[in-house]
Amino acid sequence: EVQLVESGGGLIQPGGSLRLSCAASGFTVSSNYMSWVRQAPGKGLEWVSVIYSGDSTYYADSVKGRFTISRDNSKNTLYLQMNSLRAEDTAVYYCARYGYYADSSGNYFRWFDPWGQGTLVTVSS
Amino acid sequence: DIQMTQSPSSLSASVGDRVTITCRASQTISRYLNWYQQKPGKAPKLLIHAASSLQSGVPSRFSGSGSGTDFTLTISSLQPEDFATYYCQQSYSSAITFGQGTRLEIK
Numbered sequence: 001e002v003q004l005v006e007s008g009g010g011l012i013q014p015g016g017s018l019r020l021s022c023a024a025s026g027f028t029v030s031s032n033y034m035s036w037v038r039q040a041p042g043k044g045l046e047w048v049s050v051i052y053s054g055d056s057t058y059y060a061d062s063v064k065g066r067f068t069i070s071r072d073n074s075k076n077t078l079y080l081q082m083n084s085l086r087a088e089d090t091a092v093y094y095c096a097r098y099g100y101y102a103d104s105s106g107n108y109f110r111w112f113d114p115w116g117q118g119t120l121v122t123v124s125s
Numbered sequence: 126d127i128q129m130t131q132s133p134s135s136l137s138a139s140v141g142d143r144v145t146i147t148c149r150a151s152q153t154i155s156r157y158l159n160w161y162q163q164k165p166g167k168a169p170k171l172l173i174h175a176a177s178s179l180q181s182g183v184p185s186r187f188s189g190s191g192s193g194t195d196f197t198l199t200i201s202s203l204q205p206e207d208f209a210t211y212y213c214q215q216s217y218s219s220a221i222t223f224g225q226g227t228r229l230e231i232k
Contacts, residue, residue, distance in 0.1 A: 047221040109175040110216040111159040115168035
């Protein structure tokens with residue numbers, strides 16, 4: 001069964017650091033694009049970061065320079081290192097596989113599936 | 126970044142109704158558009174990818190259409206389990222963006 005399980009969330013003071021983990025099963029993290037998406041309480045979905053299978057990484061402007069996405073292939077686990085946390089980073093953080101389909105013209109269509117259950121990060125003093 | 130705008134933001138409908146949700150991109154994104162359903166306290170669930178391809182296991186009452194900048198998600202006959210929030214998402218750009226969501230409520 002393809003599954004993602006996040007951990008590492010909790011209450012942290014502004015300016016602090018936290019590392020989220022996302023353990024994958026049923027597929028290999030290293031050969032897939034993987035991403036983090038967050039959802040502030042009562043708000044919509046916000047993409048945070050993506051790591052490509054070739055190790056290229058991209059970030060939303062709101063977290064660039066503060067968050068780092070990475071993976072440990074030996075543990076089949078995705079990470080999100082979050083530094084200089086702010087109150088506005090409070091959210092449920094989901095990890096998701098950024099899967100794809102290539103059509104006959106060579107176009108790569110990508111989407112988030114599956115998703116983990118999410119882990120809550122609360123930044124507050 | 127590409128802005129995704131959904132309309133309406135909320136919608137009241139009855140079981141059996143046909144419902145359409147619209148998503149507009151701020152620039153052309155071809156068919157790089159996905160739809161998700163999210164229920165309270167749960168992770169989003171993929172419904173439609175590449176604008177019109179139904180994800181495996183998703184009921185056929187869900188359908189998607191569109192290309193370029195304008196897209197629609199249609200539910201042909203609402204079922205009780207369809208009351209949820211729906212999001213569109215573009216995968217055209219490496220800066221991925223979601224629509225603000227459409228909350229579908231029971232009338």
